[in-house]
Amino acid sequence: MPGIIAPYVTAWSAEQDLPCTLVERADGSIGFAKELPSDRDRHGVLWQQTALRHRVGRPEFARVHPLRQRRAMELLLCQVCGGPADVNDDGVLWLQRDYRGDWPQWPNGMASVEPPVCLACVPVAMHMCPALQRGAVTVRVEDCPVVGVRGVLYKKSVLAPAVAAAGNFTYDDPAVRRVVASAVIRELRGCVVVPLDEPSGTATRSLSRSGPRAT
Incomplete structure (x- = not known):
C-alpha cells in the first residue's frame, strides 16, 4: 500500500519505554507507583508503558509497539496498515511463517502475538519481511479468542520487584498478576491454509481444539 514504510505495529525510535517504578501491592500483585487506570487492560493486567510517537524518528523493525499491537489484536486490525x-x-486472514512441519x-x-492482515498488505508484508521470504503461508x-499476554514476570525482592522470567501467560494463570505485559495473545x-497467491480462497479445514501452543 502506498506510503507505508514500516508496519503499523512497529515501534519507532522516538517511542521508548517510559520510566515506571514497580511496587508490591497488598494483594500480592505488582503495580506502578504512580499508576493510572489506563495502565491495565480489561483483565486487570499491568502493561508496559511506551511513548506514543508513531512515525517519529526511524522505524525499529525488531521492536513492536505494545499499545498498537494490543489495539490491532483486540480489534483485529491489519498489522501492516492498521486498517481492518x-x-x-x-x-x-493471518500471514505466518511456514512451520507446517511443527x-x-x-x-x-x-498462541499468536502477531496480528492478522488485510488482502492488500499480503504482498507488502512479503516484500518487507526477509523472514517471510524464507517461507510463508496465508x-x-x-476462531481466535484472546487468551492471555506475553510479558515479563516479576518476583518479590528486597527493595523492589525483580525480573524473574519472560514468557506467555494465560489470563487464568495466577502468575499474570505479577506480569508487565507487552503483547496480546490470541489462540x-x-x-x-490457503494459497499465497489466492488468500481469499479456501482449503480443507483442520479442527484441532488442543490447548494453545506458543509461537
Whole structure:
C-alpha cells in the first residue's frame, strides 16, 4: 500500500519505554507507583508503558509497539496498515511463517502475538519481511479468542520487584498478576491454509481444539 514504510505495529525510535517504578501491592500483585487506570487492560493486567510517537524518528523493525499491537489484536486490525483485517466465511486472514512441519494440523492451537492482515498488505508484508521470504503461508482462522499476554514476570525482592522470567501467560494463570505485559495473545483455532497467491480462497479445514501452543 502506498506510503507505508514500516508496519503499523512497529515501534519507532522516538517511542521508548517510559520510566515506571514497580511496587508490591497488598494483594500480592505488582503495580506502578504512580499508576493510572489506563495502565491495565480489561483483565486487570499491568502493561508496559511506551511513548506514543508513531512515525517519529526511524522505524525499529525488531521492536513492536505494545499499545498498537494490543489495539490491532483486540480489534483485529491489519498489522501492516492498521486498517481492518480481511474476513470472509472461512475466518480472519493471518500471514505466518511456514512451520507446517511443527505438528499435525498446524497452526491449530497456536498462541499468536502477531496480528492478522488485510488482502492488500499480503504482498507488502512479503516484500518487507526477509523472514517471510524464507517461507510463508496465508491462513484463514475461524476462531481466535484472546487468551492471555506475553510479558515479563516479576518476583518479590528486597527493595523492589525483580525480573524473574519472560514468557506467555494465560489470563487464568495466577502468575499474570505479577506480569508487565507487552503483547496480546490470541489462540488460532479452526485454521485453513490457503494459497499465497489466492488468500481469499479456501482449503480443507483442520479442527484441532488442543490447548494453545506458543509461537
